[in-house]
Amino acid sequence: MHRFALVISTVAAFAPAPRISRPLSRVGAPVPVATARVQPTLAAKLPGAEFDGCVAVQGSWLAVYYGYMWLSASLPSDASENQKTWATRCFLNMHEQAPAFLAAFWTHAIFASPARAAQCGAVYVATRVLYGIQRFHLKGGMSVNAGLVSTVPGYVINLYLMTTAVARRCFGKVGFGASKWAPLAFFPVCVSLFLLSGVVNEKIKGQFEDANAKFRPVPPVPDTGC
Template sequence: MASLSLTSLRSLNHARINAARPVARTSSCMKSRATATTICNAHAGRVACVPANAPGNYAQRMRDAGKTQGVAKAAIAAVKTVDIAALEPVAYLSALSAVLYYFCLTINAVMMFAGEITPKHKNWGVRVFGNMTEQWPMFLSALWTHAIFVSPVTAVQAGYVWLAMRALYPFVRLFTNENEPATMATTMPQYFVNVYLVFAVVMKIGFGATFNPFLSPIVYMVLCGTSMMVVHPIAKMFLK
């Protein structure tokens, strides 16, 4: 105890008094001398004092202890709670999309029991489920991230547009081929919805700005143009 400074002894006495109280408190002290610096932490009646040049950088960790507590409190205060009730429409929409997914899956799965079918019929069944699997994972991730970090209201509004176009696809595809205008009229809005949901999150979290949904077609076309004019020419150089 003789090695403790006067300030350290006061901290020890203060800690012992607080130890008898229902709530423990933490105090720290630092005493500078001509030859060395002693760092002391008192918590629940215990005092630990080490030289500033103690091995293992223990002294620095003791200095940072108070800072860590402050950062933790600030982080907890900054947590934004999510209203679960507000997410119920999002969950309902997700469940409806899952029902549609299994509807498309069964169209493809039971073709082997449908008797004699034409190649066009088989291609229809394969593409109904194939196009669904291309769209659905992206839609779910975009829907929920948008609902949590931007707005559950706009997520549901855009989501029902996607669901309506998705439900139309199997029936429109009966009368058209893959890249005909009528088919594209059902698939392209789905891409635009996904782009809006995703880029709204990117703009809000990354830049603190909003994203206009009417810019979604432009963003999608820019992505397609970049792939066509930049990515594929580079790929041709290596894939010969």
């Protein structure tokens, strides 16, 4: 009996203490432990959060693109020529510039600065909306002032985005175009290139006039009654 009691006491001495999952209060009741659950936001879960602004611009651009396309495709059969011109040019102008904008926009976003690409892209989409408003106000027509406000800025933005990306990546000009005012410097560049293209066309027009001369119809010989 004495040996059995000794064995029991030895086992009890080396047995692990019972685990208490919650602290006990003075009266022995478990005290609830508050655990804060931090739910990560959706942006934190997805990779590439720095491109969120670019994705927003791309979505806005597509909305405007389809809006103009549907306006052009749903013209009533009795629409006036001015309305047809307005709806058609709003869509075609955006469609014609789509390859240049999308290429310049995403090239700059991926290889230069997604933040700057998002800023310029937002301005570009705004000018596309302004283009439609201006031509609506002009009853489908277009003016030089309207072009300077809504059309030329699109050329400036595309040229800035692509040129700066190429300069930084291909020529090592890391700080090229980093200033917030840098896009404005491309405005005279676009105007100069446009004027230069006019000079080139003026110089080469003779080549096409000579080529078209042989296709001109021969005037009929007047009937003299002979």
